[in-house]
Amino acid sequence: MIKNYTYENGALKMNPSSNESSWIHICPPISQAEITEISENFDFPQDFITDSLDVDERSRYEKEDNSNFILINTPVLNSEDKPNEAIYITVPIGIILVDGIIITISQANNPVIDKFLDNRVKGFNPNDPKQFVLKLFEHNVFSFLDCLKKLNLKRNLIEQELYNSSRNKELKQLLRVEKSLVYFVNSLSSNDLLMMKMKRTDFLKLRDDEELTDMFEDSIIDNSQALEMSNVYTNILSGTMEAYASIVSNNLNTFIQRLTIITIILMVPTLVASFYGMNLDYLPMSDNKYAFYLLIFISILIGFILIWFFRRERKPKA
Numbered sequence: 001m002i003k004n005y006t007y008e009n010g011a012l013k014m015n016p017s018s019n020e021s022s023w024i025h026i027c028p029p030i031s032q033a034e035i036t037e038i039s040e041n042f043d044f045p046q047d048f049i050t051d052s053l054d055v056d057e058r059s060r061y062e063k064e065d066n067s068n069f070i071l072i073n074t075p076v077l078n079s080e081d082k083p084n085e086a087i088y089i090t091v092p093i094g095i096i097l098v099d100g101i102i103i104t105i106s107q108a109n110n111p112v113i114d115k116f117l118d119n120r121v122k123g124f125n126p127n128d129p130k131q132f133v134l135k136l137f138e139h140n141v142f143s144f145l146d147c148l149k150k151l152n153l154k155r156n157l158i159e160q161e162l163y164n165s166s167r168n169k170e171l172k173q174l175l176r177v178e179k180s181l182v183y184f185v186n187s188l189s190s191n192d193l194l195m196m197k198m199k200r201t202d203f204l205k206l207r208d209d210e211e212l213t214d215m216f217e218d219s220i221i222d223n224s225q226a227l228e229m230s231n232v233y234t235n236i237l238s239g240t241m242e243a244y245a246s247i248v249s250n251n252l253n254t255f256i257q258r259l260t261i262i263t264i265i266l267m268v269p270t271l272v273a274s275f276y277g278m279n280l281d282y283l284p285m286s287d288n289k290y291a292f293y294l295l296i297f298i299s300i301l302i303g304f305i306l307i308w309f310f311r312r313e314r315k316p317k318a
Contacts, residue, residue, distance in 0.1 A: 002026050002034060007126045011119055023126035025113065026105045028053065042098045043067065052094025052105035059092070059190040061203055067098035068203070070133065072194060073187035074112050074140050075147045078180075083172045086179035087154070088147050090187040095136065097129050104136075112136065112143050130204050130212055137195065137219040144188060144226045151177050152233055159240060174241060181234045188227040195220050265306045269299030 004021035005012045015021045026038070026049060039046045044067035051057050052071060062069040073090040093112065094105035106113050115121050121139060126132050155177050162170040198204065199216060206212045276295055288294070 001028065001030055002038060005117075005126065012117065012126070022101060023132075024101065024103045025117070026052075026103065027108050027110075027113075038103075042096075042101065042103070044069070044096055044098055048094060048096050049105050052092050053107070055089070055091050055107070057092045059187070059194040061194060061198060063203075067096060070095040070097075070194075070198075070203075072137070072140060072191050074106075074110060075144055075184065075187070076107065076110060083176070085176065086183055087151065087176050088180040088183065090183045093136070093140070095133060097133070100129065102126055102129050102132050112140050115139055130206065130209070131215075133204060134212060134215045134219065138215065138222070140191070141219055141222040141226055144184060145222070145229070147180075148184065148226060148229050148233065151180055155233070155237060155240075162244060171241075171244075174237065178234070178237050178241070181230055181237065184230045185227065185234060188223060188230055192220070192223050192227055195223060261310050265303050265310075268302050268306060272299050272302065 003025045004015040004017065005023040005025065006015045006020065007013075007022055012023070024038070030049075030053075035046050035049050039049065043065070045064055048062075048064075048067075048069045057071060059072050061071070071092050071094050074093050075088050076091050078086055078089045091107045091110065093110065094103075096103035096105070104113060116124055116126075116136070116139075121135055124132070124135050155174065158170050158173050158177070162174070195216070199220065204212075204216070206216055272295060276291075
């Protein structure tokens, strides 16, 4: 699907012609014929579009004749709401700058692009490609930070439930949060390297514009902050999972120990009773009418002795 936009009177408007547009947005579904047509019309490689639609593509930039290509990763809510899937994943956004026109390519329902399409970005002007790219970088980082806050809040709620219960449901939810954070760390690291390299090579030609340079540096700082937050949350979550695994292991050991003690306590009286269950003629007290009660008393006495012994062994020594 190819959508053409022009910017008039501070708002975006749909335009039927791509040649008269200042911004062209491409999202699935799109046919190979449409990809070929738009790439030939603006003279840029088709790989710029196909790579932007590949969810496994990493952040990078390329220069091809008269066109510049930038690809960054952005967070989106995972459409597959399954217990073994991450809550958030990252998908690429492709940006092509050619002949003063901006072409963006993304997966459907990308929240960062939707902000621009809904005119919810202050100071956004697609007629200025450099400013557009920087605004996109800025709001992409804001989207990461917002998702990180939501993940951290969800982690805290799950931990509170986990301390009060030992269900697998909470552990699976923590694993989903952990997978999301792994996606975020990898994507933010890749975005950070991309922006640092773009700044070093002056890919967008910003050195003569102090305002845009400051905006770019702010985006780099915010992205580094988001990366640091992701690493901190990942470390906290890993520590929580390890601590809970230790708690579960200790509880299991205590439970097994109690079962072992109970088994031993019950085994000795059973052993005494089994001796007198033998079909022999000359068992002690076989002619005593109180033999049954005496054996019950002995069994109970041995049981209490064993309980006293194990309780004494469990007491800490001074």
